Amino acid sequence: MPWPRLSKPFFLFLFPFLFACLGSATTAPAPIRKACGSGISLQVSAGPAVQGSLLLVKVQSKKPLPEMKSEWDGKSIPLWREGGDAGTLHGLLGIDLELHPAPYEWKVMWTAADGSAQSCGVSLVVRAGKFATERLKVENQFVQPDPEQQKRAEADQKKMRAIYDTVTPEQLWTGKFRLPLQGVTTGGNFGRRRVLNGQPRSPHAGVDFPAMAGTPVYASQSGNVVLAEELYYSGNTVVIDHGYGIYTMYAHLSAIGAHAGDKVEAGAEVGKVGATGRVTGPHLHWGVTIQHARVNGMNLVQREP
Secondary structure (H helix, E strand, O other), X not given: OOOOOOOOOHHHHHHHHHHHHHOOOOOOOOOEEEEEEOOEEEEEOOOOOEOOOEEEEEEEOOOOOOOEXXXXXXXXXXOEOOOOOOOEEEEEEEOOOOOOOOEEEEEEEEEOOOOOEEEEEEXXXXXXXXXXXEEEXXXXXXXXXXXXXXXXXXXHHHHHHHHHHXXXXXXXXXXXXXXXXXXXXXXXXXXXXXXXXXXXXXXXXXXXXEOOOOOEEEOOOOEEEEEEEEEOOOEEEEEEEOOOOEXXXXXXXXXXXXXXXXXXXXXOEEEEOEOOOOOOOOEEEEEEEEOOEEEOHHHHEOOOO
């Protein structure tokens, strides 16, 4: 049965959560604000810009805003309106878990009433994340695949890149994002540097939820299923497009409960926990990708008190 849908706008629930999680334990720091002239200002949510984190941004004016474009880390960042507020645009800055620590600029561009090109930006210093290293033993074929297996894995990677290259220019979610398993409040292992069978491999780009095989897995929000098939490393996998470059991934499933092309509601069952692909036991791997940036999905949900 689908989970209850919430009517609160996405940012009303998400800003307080990020302030609580990314700010200090006592007093949440103020957001970064910059006046751009002509009554236009930029705002970046409070909290450090750390590898794998997620920042909320806004463009604000007392007058209706013109059409604007936004960039971060060489990528176009979609901006959208919430409800009928013509004077506010919202966006998400995903900081990839391997983005090199350095200063970066979130930049907004628009054309003024007199036809002149205008721009304004906020500089943010990305800090290194503090990720642990774990050593795991997996089937050797997932560390040293043979030529046929390697060809299959490369085809999977190409398919995933094509999916993440696609930015649906509309909001497909309604209400807040939530965790993909019922009864859980935390997940782990995001960003861990992995050593598999003694060989260093890429960092862990998702959140793991240990669970019994067969446990139902639910869509974190409404959207369009863009992939529902077995992949070499992630096993039975479902990927959902939520619009504006936001994707969630559900991997290592024992069974897939959706099909590519399906429109799903928040809380719809999309599969069951399993141990397919490169795993050490049954669990759900839940990934969140925003404009190609691999971020900690726990930043998209509100913790229980």
